[in-house]
Amino acid sequence: MKIGIGLPTSIPGRGGDGVVEWALRAEGAGFSSLGVVDRVAYDAWEPLVSLAAAAAVTQRVRLASMVMIGPLHNTALLARQAATVDLISEGRLTLGLGIGARHDDYLASGVDPAQRGERLTEQLARLRDHWEDTTVGPVPFQSGGPDLLVGGASGGALLRMARLADGYVHGGGPARSFASAALRVRTAWEDVDRPGAPQLWAQAYFGLGNPDLGDAYLRDYYAFTGAFAEKVVAANLRNPLEVRDYIRSYDEAGCENLVLLPTVAELDEVDRLAEVVSQVRL
Amino acid sequence: MKIGVVGAGPSGLYFSLLMARTGTHDVTVFERNPRGATYGWGVVFSEGTLAELAEVDYLTYLDLERSLVRWSAIDIRHHNSTIRSHGHGFSAISRHTLLRVLEDRAEELGVRVNFETEVSATDLGSGFDLVVAADGVNSELRSHHRRAFRPSLHEHPTRYIWLGAPFAFDAFTFVFAPTPAGLFQAHAYPYDADGSTFIVETTEETWQRSGMNDANEDESVAFCSKLFADHLDGNSLRSNRSLWNRFVTVRTRHWYSLEAGGPPLVLMGDAAHTAHFSIGSGTKLAMEDAAGLYQALNAHPENLRLALAEYEGERQPPVARFQEAARDSARYFEFVGHHLLLDPATFAFNLLTRSGRVTHLDMERRDPSLTISADRLVAGIDAGEVVPPPSLTAVNVGGLDLPNRLVADFGDGTGEGLLLTPTVAVDNVGRSHLGSAVAGSDGSRYSTNGRAVGVVIGHAGARASTRPPGDGLDRPLREGGWEPIACSAIPYSPAHRVPRSMSDDDMTTVIAAFGTAAAWARDLGFALLVVDAARGGLLAGFLSPITNQRSDRFGGDVNARSRFPLEVFEAARENWRGPVAVRLSVTDWIRGGISLEDSIAIASGFAAAGASLVEVVGGGTVAEAEPGYRRGYLISVAAEVRQRVGVAVLVGGGITSRDEADTAIAAGRADLIRIDPYRYRRPLTR
Numbered sequence: 025m026k027i028g029i030g031l032p033t034s035i036p037g038r039g040g041d042g043v044v045e046w047a048l049r050a051e052g053a054g055f056s057s058l059g060v061v062d063r064v065a066y067d068a069w070e071p072l073v074s075l076a077a078a079a080a081v082t083q084r085v086r087l088a089s090m091v092m093i094g095p096l097h098n099t100a101l102l103a104r105q106a107a108t109v110d111l112i113s114e115g116r117l118t119l120g121l122g123i124g125a126r127h128d129d130y131l132a133s134g135v136d137p138a139q140r141g142e143r144l145t146e147q148l149a150r151l152r153d154h155w156e157d158t159t160v161g162p163v164p165f166q167s168g169g170p171d172l173l174v175g176g177a178s179g180g181a182l183l184r185m186a187r188l189a190d191g192y193v194h195g196g197g198p199a200r201s202f203a204s205a206a207l208r209v210r211t212a213w214e215d216v217d218r219p220g221a222p223q224l225w226a227q228a229y230f231g232l233g234n235p236d237l238g239d240a241y242l243r244d245y246y247a248f249t250g251a252f253a254e255k256v257v258a259a260n261l262r263n264p265l266e267v268r269d270y271i272r273s274y275d276e277a278g279c280e281n282l283v284l285l286p287t288v289a290e291l292d293e294v295d296r297l298a299e300v301v302s303q304v305r306l
Numbered sequence: 307m308k309i310g311v312v313g314a315g316p317s318g319l320y321f322s323l324l325m326a327r328t329g330t331h332d333v334t335v336f337e338r339n340p341r342g343a344t345y346g347w348g349v350v351f352s353e354g355t356l357a358e359l360a361e362v363d364y365l366t367y368l369d370l371e372r373s374l375v376r377w378s379a380i381d382i383r384h385h386n387s388t389i390r391s392h393g394h395g396f397s398a399i400s401r402h403t404l405l406r407v408l409e410d411r412a413e414e415l416g417v418r419v420n421f422e423t424e425v426s427a428t429d430l431g432s433g434f435d436l437v438v439a440a441d442g443v444n445s446e447l448r449s450h451h452r453r454a455f456r457p458s459l460h461e462h463p464t465r466y467i468w469l470g471a472p473f474a475f476d477a478f479t480f481v482f483a484p485t486p487a488g489l490f491q492a493h494a495y496p497y498d499a500d501g502s503t504f505i506v507e508t509t510e511e512t513w514q515r516s517g518m519n520d521a522n523e524d525e526s527v528a529f530c531s532k533l534f535a536d537h538l539d540g541n542s543l544r545s546n547r548s549l550w551n552r553f554v555t556v557r558t559r560h561w562y563s564l565e566a567g568g569p570p571l572v573l574m575g576d577a578a579h580t581a582h583f584s585i586g587s588g589t590k591l592a593m594e595d596a597a598g599l600y601q602a603l604n605a606h607p608e609n610l611r612l613a614l615a616e617y618e619g620e621r622q623p624p625v626a627r628f629q630e631a632a633r634d635s636a637r638y639f640e641f642v643g644h645h646l647l648l649d650p651a652t653f654a655f656n657l658l659t660r661s662g663r664v665t666h667l668d669m670e671r672r673d674p675s676l677t678i679s680a681d682r683l684v685a686g687i688d689a690g691e692v693v694p695p696p697s698l699t700a701v702n703v704g705g706l707d708l709p710n711r712l713v714a715d716f717g718d719g720t721g722e723g724l725l726l727t728p729t730v731a732v733d734n735v736g737r738s739h740l741g742s743a744v745a746g747s748d749g750s751r752y753s754t755n756g757r758a759v760g761v762v763i764g765h766a767g768a769r770a771s772t773r774p775p776g777d778g779l780d781r782p783l784r785e786g787g788w789e790p791i792a793c794s795a796i797p798y799s800p801a802h803r804v805p806r807s808m809s810d811d812d813m814t815t816v817i818a819a820f821g822t823a824a825a826w827a828r829d830l831g832f833a834l835l836v837v838d839a840a841r842g843g844l845l846a847g848f849l850s851p852i853t854n855q856r857s858d859r860f861g862g863d864v865n866a867r868s869r870f871p872l873e874v875f876e877a878a879r880e881n882w883r884g885p886v887a888v889r890l891s892v893t894d895w896i897r898g899g900i901s902l903e904d905s906i907a908i909a910s911g912f913a914a915a916g917a918s919l920v921e922v923v924g925g926g927t928v929a930e931a932e933p934g935y936r937r938g939y940l941i942s943v944a945a946e947v948r949q950r951v952g953v954a955v956l957v958g959g960g961i962t963s964r965d966e967a968d969t970a971i972a973a974g975r976a977d978l979i980r981i982d983p984y985r986y987r988r989p990l991t992r
Contacts (some may be wrong), residue, residue, distance in 0.1 A: 142930060149781050149801060168777050175571045179933040188778040208935040210984045211960035215925060215933060219776055255614030
């Protein structure tokens, strides 16, 4: 299993220099990918612009959105943006898309949330069309365009994933729930008789240096979910032992890419996490 | 903390005594009924639950332990035969004793239990730091705060009545009793030295035909006593305000609320969730909830929010798993009549593995002798010979000998008995994409190397003319595309071209193309011909009421919708030597799609037309649907097809191990199994 780290783009208080430096340090520390999350109605940076900045200062690390709220975007423009990041990074973009969890984000963007599932389905198909055809430019670096990941584990979301994307991003929680989602992901892939096999990605939050600060951030970021916020807080990986156990359990459950998202924007968090990760033998 | 508990059932009392035991909490219980007024007979615990109870409060455990009855056998009685299966390890206790033990212990620890005290949601306004709603399946607190808890209630279609027998069965006993009105079954188990719970269940139709819908309590008891007289040693069944009911499964999205307008409110036991009685886990889950809430509150004494989040987070997943198993078990008993024609040993194995929680491997450990009997029946091997695991036994399908019962895709696999090609289009119009294999082309890519290879032939119908599937399915070709043909002029998705509704000439062409394709495949030496009538292709388009809107003789009821696919099937069969199979989507995963009864009728039609094997798949009829993906999600429908149509079935879907394959085959649910193909594949990353 490969291990990536999130960029602190959605944590209030991060600085411009900080995020770029974070990307550099993360690549230097050997993380396999840099992940970004997406929220509109919050003090958070735009994911693809952030990944473009990271792309400019890194050479090797994969750049992943986990996940962007697809239906908020005009598909042709999203295809261009993603293709551009893919070109800047020379083929390192993995584009994760979902419908998001917040109506606020739709309201703030002036987009009607009705039928967002169907719109995401259409968007997935159209993105590929744009990348393969030449009407809308540029042509991405990766042939056929970046890999597409989709979040959401309902039957409909999994069907969409299996028909039109390259893999699945899990939203967090214990490895056991990931394992049961992964089974259903593969079942969906088999059901639609798609060639190949789905990629399996997952994510979790960590806060090592000052976990209480991290908890407070999560409580704020997930305030819109009501009681669910406490669940997210309870799952925050607050010490090296929890991080190691989590990594091992996800590896055993068959995850291929685990991205650990920061809850505290201090640069030292990159080194702290790298230190812990270096001690895990998979 | 000052805690109010509503309901003095097992979970309410157990939670109260655990909290009181810490010496730092003040606990008051409110119970509407008088002391000692209990409904129901006995409750079952597993060894795992007892171990947990022992760990949480040893003294209570000791008190309970003294009153437990333990047994390890399950009897399955039908066709005048009894099969006894060993090694299952149950314990039970009378509900009355359980409550008495818990009451005594709670009161000894200083819990105030107020019997005959009705409290409403508004009474509990202030004075408590936490209110626990342990007020049962009809929880008033849950209904009052339904916006916060988001409960959903599902009523099961069968009828059941909760009775008692005045003696102890020496095993968990299932009795299947056919009557002129239909089948009744009893679930019976002992709870003390001279009492057993005796639940009688039947379908709604049988219940009405038997006249039980008009029966009062006494008449119902008399009817059941007479029906099961052979199993009651001359005793009559007993009633305790027993009536025929339909079981209600309760699920709640949230188990606690901080915004109930008063103190924080938390759900426990049946108030939060119920699980069908046929897996006997209601009280077990309720008491585990009590222990879970106590442990979470103990772990976070200063942070109630976190404690409640942890309680919910810890308890919801195992409860959801039990509810899923209970749903499978409940559904099993709805249709159990269809499995009664199986050999008794196979039927016993089938019954014991119904909920998906017990597999062939578990059965080998628990009851090797029953397992070997079931395995022998699969293999057709006499006693004294070594019996291979069911999935590795040889089988003959329509004259084709296969070395084992596992199936893989051509190109994958390590020794599976049958390999299937991707669908080969019968002609150019029927290709899904430009790279699709077409019948009549060079067949050398399918070198069989002496193994049994089945060729799948089909026509993509409305799903034709798309880009290659590696980068996503159903993305129509912009240039170089062609006009698809289909049953009705309905595009597969908004992006697809509207297909031409097939004319008589189109039908003639397609029938001929299937015949020619079969002849081509025959000459290449394939062992099995599979006609693909699934997943939204041309033939599937006729079968589903969603995609078939024809008003000619090929549209309408299920027989009319099957007419053209059957004509095609027969044309293919005429040009083939050997067995022919059909691949069918048995559900469309959307409202108004193919029903189970439709699927049975369709499969029967193909079996009558000479199909030796039905491959059961699901969906693909329309682009957007809500499939119910989970482990082995198509197996129960496959079993229905197998039993009711009397045809061999191949099924896959969420089956990841040979153990699951062995389980399904030994239980008579399927003949051939396709195990998760991704064992052999790695994702294609750019």
